[in-house]
Amino acid sequence: EAQRSTDLTSNTKNQIENMKDIELINPSDSTFVIDDKDDEDDDDDKEEEDVEYEMDAGQRQVIHELSEMAGTDGGKTAESMEIDTHIRFQSERTKERIIRVSAVFMILVSMLCMILYVLYDRESAAPSSSSSISFSQSAHDGDGDTAYDSHAEFTEEEIEQMRQKMTPTDLITKKGDEKTFESRQFVHLHHMKTGGTSMDTLIRCSTGRLQQMGYHIPYSTLSECSLRVYEKCVSADDQGCVSRMSNAAVLSFCGPLRDLPVFSWTPSLLENDDESHIANPTSDEQQIPTHPVHAVTVLRHPVDRVWSMYRFKTKACYKCKTLSEVYEIIDSGRAEEEFGHNHESCSGQLENHMTRNLIQHKMDGLVDDVVRQAVDDIKSFFNIVGLTEDMNSTRIMTGHVFPWLAERMEGSSITCSMPHSNKSPRNNRCGPGGTHWDLPPHPSDEEAELIRKHNQLDLEVYHAGERQHRLQKIVLGLEEP
Helix, strand or coil: HHHHHHHHHHHHHHHHHHHCCCCCCCCCCCCCEEECCCCCHHHHHHHHHCEEECCCCCHHHHHHHHHHHEEEEHHHHHHHHHHHHHHHHHHHHHHHHHHHHHHHHHHHHHHHHHHHHHHHHHHHHHEEEEEECCCCCCCCCCCCCCCCCCCCCCCHHHHHHHHHHHCCCCCEEECEEEEEEECCCCEECCCCCCHHHHHHHHHHHHHHHHCCCCCECEEEEEEECCCHHHHHHCCCCCCCHHHHHHHEEEEEECCHHHHHHHCCCCCCCCCCCCHHHHHHHCCCHCCCCCCCCEEEEEEEEEHHHHHHHHHHCCCEEEECCCHHHHHHHHHHCHHHHHHHHHHHHHCCCCCCCCCHHHCCCCCCCCCHHHHHHHHHHHHHHHHEEEEEHHHHHHHHHHHEEEHHHHCCCCCCCCCCCCCCCCCCCCCCCCCCCCCCCCCCCCCHHHHHHHHHCCHHHHHHHHHHHHHHHHHHHHHCCCCCC
């Protein structure tokens, strides 16, 4: 029996020393080492073959009891506890691996979701055309609630009416003269700093192309930028200017819509307007045309438009003052004193300028009535309402409705594009010693809020124009309904 007990004790000790997965270093030590030789394919094990674990008091007690049993005749019990301990610690390590792998997996899933969201957001925000360009790309979250939601659903009636309005239209030639175009057919209503100069470049190129093809197409332009010339023409003091404007087949007009009847450019909705004042109404050349007047205009978000105008005329109009100072001068009634003869034009550019251009009368009614009239004119008078923020679609739509304004035209090798024109000056001479005062491309938050405060009507009108622009894109298949 004594010999048998000695053999069992010796056998137990040998089993403990020859364990493949657990090596007892010191029963009283607080650590043990798992030698993971079986998982050679695991990346973590390749980098770190031995992983050391801290033992709690319970684990140390188990090892201590196992060691004591190794010196007794309880060899079988020690072997069982030894296997139990091995399984328990292997289980702990497996749990830790699962946690690590799960964490990595969740991070990868989150990153994938973020990538998909960004791609979807870009796709939904981008214009449908693959060659989309834009002169201005800025978000305006501070506009507040407006009465016109550009993303609202369109009725079938709205879509059908727009489809009829956007039917391709050619210029009309005079009877008996197929090479000379009738007067007063197409007008571009230009709001300053909306991309209108780019539109005018396209129009001039297209009329020049027609002239090269042997057509006679009278073209004229009038702008409030040259205020004295504009005032003399609108007041009919300059009859030569009135004649040129009245006989033009194509007109670029940078001024309010209410002044067009001076030159007999009378939209159909104004034909019975008693307040329209037509210069020399008895002249055969200046009678209201029997054919409809077609019109195009381009709108821009008021914050971007006003800031661009301020940068463009920092010295000429606003005497190198900050925008905050300019608005303070306007609000205190000192615009004429500070800005001189051009004060109405200069200050008017910073306050609801687009709304003022789009209505048929002076802005002296109720706010809601003024906005409603401007929006009605957008819908009824203009064949195309473009956006500075989407000039590529504006160019495509203009060329579709008016084929003579398309980029390419059959019978001519001339290509007419819409470049970015009339950028802010490189030297506004508002810095020290007449150097350039470098203004940022976008206003500060405080300046943007000031612009919104002084352009509440333009904000409403702009969002109505956005909706009209989107409807045009849907009709032409440039955007999904």
